[in-house]
Amino acid sequence: MAKKTSASPEMEKMRHSCAHVLAQAVLQMFPEAKLGFGPAIENGFYYDFELPRTLIPEDLPLIEKKMKHIVKQNQKFKKYEKPIKESITFLDKINQDYKVEAANDLAKEGHDTIKFFENVDQKGQGTFVDMCEGPHLESTGKLGAYKLTHTAGAYWKGDEKRPMLQRIYGVCFATQKELDEHLKKLEEAKKRDHRKLGTELELFTFDEEVGAGLPLWLPKGAYIRHKIMEFAFNTYLANGYDPVCTPHIANVALWSHSGHLDFYGDSMYGSLTIDEEEYRLKPMNCPFHVKMYNNTTRSYRELPFRWTEMGTVYRYERSGTLHGLTRVRGFTQDDAHIICRPDQLKEELRKALDLTLFILKTFGFEDIEMNVSVRDPENKEKFIGDDKRWEQAEDTLKEVLEESGFKDYVYDIGGAVFYGPKIDVKVADSIGRMWQLSTIQFDFNLPERFGMTYVGEDGNDHVPYMIHRALLGSLERFMGVLIEHYGGAFPAWLAPTPIVFIPVAQTHEKYAEEIMEKFKKEGIRAEMYPATDTLGKRIRAAEMKKIPYMAVIGDKEVEGKSLAIRDYKTKKQNSYPAAKFLKQLEKEISQQQ
RNA sequence: GCCAUCGUAGCUCAGUGGUAGAGCACACCCAUGGUAAGGGUGGGGUCCCGGGUUCAAAUCCCGGCGAUGGCUCCA
Numbered sequence A: 001m002a003k004k005t006s007a008s009p010e011m012e013k014m015r016h017s018c019a020h021v022l023a024q025a026v027l028q029m030f031p032e033a034k035l036g037f038g039p040a041i042e043n044g045f046y047y048d049f050e051l052p053r054t055l056i057p058e059d060l061p062l063i064e065k066k067m068k069h070i071v072k073q074n075q076k077f078k079k080y081e082k083p084i085k086e087s088i089t090f091l092d093k094i095n096q097d098y099k100v101e102a103a104n105d106l107a108k109e110g111h112d113t114i115k116f117f118e119n120v121d122q123k124g125q126g127t128f129v130d131m132c133e134g135p136h137l138e139s140t141g142k143l144g145a146y147k148l149t150h151t152a153g154a155y156w157k158g159d160e161k162r163p164m165l166q167r168i169y170g171v172c173f174a175t176q177k178e179l180d181e182h183l184k185k186l187e188e189a190k191k192r193d194h195r196k197l198g199t200e201l202e203l204f205t206f207d208e209e210v211g212a213g214l215p216l217w218l219p220k221g222a223y224i225r226h227k228i229m230e231f232a233f234n235t236y237l238a239n240g241y242d243p244v245c246t247p248h249i250a251n252v253a254l255w256s257h258s259g260h261l262d263f264y265g266d267s268m269y270g271s272l273t274i275d276e277e278e279y280r281l282k283p284m285n286c287p288f289h290v291k292m293y294n295n296t297t298r299s300y301r302e303l304p305f306r307w308t309e310m311g312t313v314y315r316y317e318r319s320g321t322l323h324g325l326t327r328v329r330g331f332t333q334d335d336a337h338i339i340c341r342p343d344q345l346k347e348e349l350r351k352a353l354d355l356t357l358f359i360l361k362t363f364g365f366e367d368i369e370m371n372v373s374v375r376d377p378e379n380k381e382k383f384i385g386d387d388k389r390w391e392q393a394e395d396t397l398k399e400v401l402e403e404s405g406f407k408d409y410v411y412d413i414g415g416a417v418f419y420g421p422k423i424d425v426k427v428a429d430s431i432g433r434m435w436q437l438s439t440i441q442f443d444f445n446l447p448e449r450f451g452m453t454y455v456g457e458d459g460n461d462h463v464p465y466m467i468h469r470a471l472l473g474s475l476e477r478f479m480g481v482l483i484e485h486y487g488g489a490f491p492a493w494l495a496p497t498p499i500v501f502i503p504v505a506q507t508h509e510k511y512a513e514e515i516m517e518k519f520k521k522e523g524i525r526a527e528m529y530p531a532t533d534t535l536g537k538r539i540r541a542a543e544m545k546k547i548p549y550m551a552v553i554g555d556k557e558v559e560g561k562s563l564a565i566r567d568y569k570t571k572k573q574n575s576y577p578a579a580k581f582l583k584q585l586e587k588e589i590s591q592q593q
Numbered sequence B: 001g002c003c004a005u006c007g008u009a010g011c012u013c014a015g016u017g018g019u020a021g022a023g024c025a026c027a028c029c030c031a032u033g034g035u036a037a038g039g040g041u042g043g044g045g046u047c048c049c050g051g052g053u054u055c056a057a058a059u060c061c062c063g064g065c066g067a068u069g070g071c072u073c074c075a
Helices: A009-029 A059-074 A084-093 A099-109 A175-191 A194-200 A219-238 A252-258 A260-267 A288-293 A341-364 A377-382 A387-403 A446-451 A475-486 A507-521 A535-543 A554-558 A577-592
Strands: A044-050 A074-082 A114-121 A124-129 A143-156 A166-171 A249-251 A271-276 A277-281 A305-315 A329-339 A366-372 A410-411 A424-427 A434-442 A465-474 A498-501 A526-529 A547-551 A561-569 A574-578
Touching: A009 A044, A009 A059, A009 A124, A009 A166, A009 A526, A059 A143, A059 A305, A059 A554, A074 A084, A074 A143, A074 A249, A084 A099, A084 A114, A099 A124, A099 A446, A143 A175, A166 A175, A175 A194, A194 A475, A219 A341, A219 A465, A219 A475, A249 A252, A249 A498, A252 A260, A252 A277, A252 A288, A252 A446, A288 A305, A288 A329, A288 A446, A329 A341, A329 A475, A341 A424, A341 A434, A341 A465, A366 A387, A366 A498, A377 A498, A387 A424, A424 A574, A446 A465, A465 A475, A498 A507, A507 A526, A507 A554, A507 A577, A535 A547, A554 A561, A554 A574, A561 A577, A574 A577
Parallel strands: A366 A410, A498 A526, A498 A547
Antiparallel strands: A044 A166, A074 A114, A114 A124, A143 A166, A249 A277, A271 A277, A305 A329, A329 A465, A366 A424, A424 A434, A434 A465, A547 A561, A561 A574
8 A cells, every 4th residue: 555645734734733742742652762863644643762661552542642731732833943963962961862973963964953852841941852954833732632542662763784773653543533534445445455354255375385475266265266267367468468387496596697696596496406406486477578689689670569467476575575466476467468569669668567557447446647757867777778768758758658648657766677678557545545567668687688689671780678567466465455445345247146046935946946047048157145045135145245235036926927136336225127137237246257 | 574463163253371252144943924133952163273381272482374554656
């Protein structure tokens, strides 16, 4: 989930002021506490501390109580500036080691003075002082609604080699109403959590004995995953791609040649010995596709190649980074490599972008943010490949985006991978959270390393452009995002069971069975909930499984050869002639395939 | 990997040193029901794994594995 800070300067001021109030409260509780940084963040703030003991959840209400008291005192935020030397001496005197270090950093950057904010109570007494750039509210009484949410460890200066401090997170809004709305939104997000829904809807599971980060797809989840994969793959084939297929392991020589062993060896799984040769699990599909390209002499007439593969790769992710389906150790990419001539570059990028938009829109992602990552011109040596190619690639990426109407893309200078510039596509889900899904990347590394060429019109060898693209990203991650986007209520074309038949009583089961068979015959996956439980209970069960359509069958339906359809989305009920609804559902399902 | 918290039935969870529990789910019986939980009976547990302390460990201690919230990382 991307973190965007879009708060107004006023809110940032309030949130940062709230962090100061928190720091003062913590110092009251632990006078020996050492302060780190305490900035405003999206929806709130945090402050880092070195404390004599570990905080427990019960500490937060106590700290909040002290904060309330500080707010009530309506302390003024008083700003002043001191020469840097004097400041460092002062910070050293009050034993704020981290602040001393931060002040020394500022000195190195050429600052002559340091700004401070001091809290002063109604009697004019100083209660708390912090080295700080500001700005702040006029006084603590102006603070809106806030709440401390949780604690976590965080490295000093974000450096894993430095000490770990205790971070206290809080949320802060101008009014209690906004705070409540925010907390409600968090509740909603919790309900949609794909890990929770994955268990409830029997989509996937993990098993300790299998290993961390290795999802097991249960039948219903595997069906959805399959449908997504089938849809994507068929769409690619219909758009000029050719399928390829490659193994899961390869001789270590390949990874050595490709450079993966040198650059990403830490993320690759250990060796397998086969006939005294070392093999490795693949972390990427690229080198295989390159090898297939190099399989024979290529002519300029053949290009472009668009080779796609649902490639399962394995990467070592550090244990603390694993998260449900969105960060796993084995996953399948809807991978493809486009190999083309310079004169085809723009057209190929345009096509790839159009395809991306089509795929994302099919799944109901309408709010799309483009990110262009280019090389840092100041640090060219960190990037492989010649200037001319980088410039053409970067310019073409920008042109294609702008021509497609994405004028205000996010431009990340220096954000490119060492082997080429790229476009990353982020989408907003149904409750507004941003997720990075698609990626379109240039690769200047592999063509060079593997000597990829084609014979040009002039009879000479030329190096082609290679574009790596994955539109869903990884099936696992995409499924995780999609579960949360739909809140588990998949549309009929993806639902493992689009319709369930519910006979009112046992006497209606035979008719229900007959109708269900007609649906099944047309390829619609249907289930029946026989009358072993009360009607209400079976309706409830279908609701909880978020089944798109329920067909209730009683005397009326048997008599009129109709179905009482309850729609999950609208919660409305309508009666349809059975044959008519079958056609309608069939159409709804096939539209997306 | 780091910091913190957690790991008890398929799921959600209670159980603080003395014979392992509830609700839901599941099976069976009764009830034959018209749009979100009818009633009864029953089966189900290496209390994550290994070691230690103790007469006695789900419970206390140590190590490992896994999960959660963050940090760092994500080609």
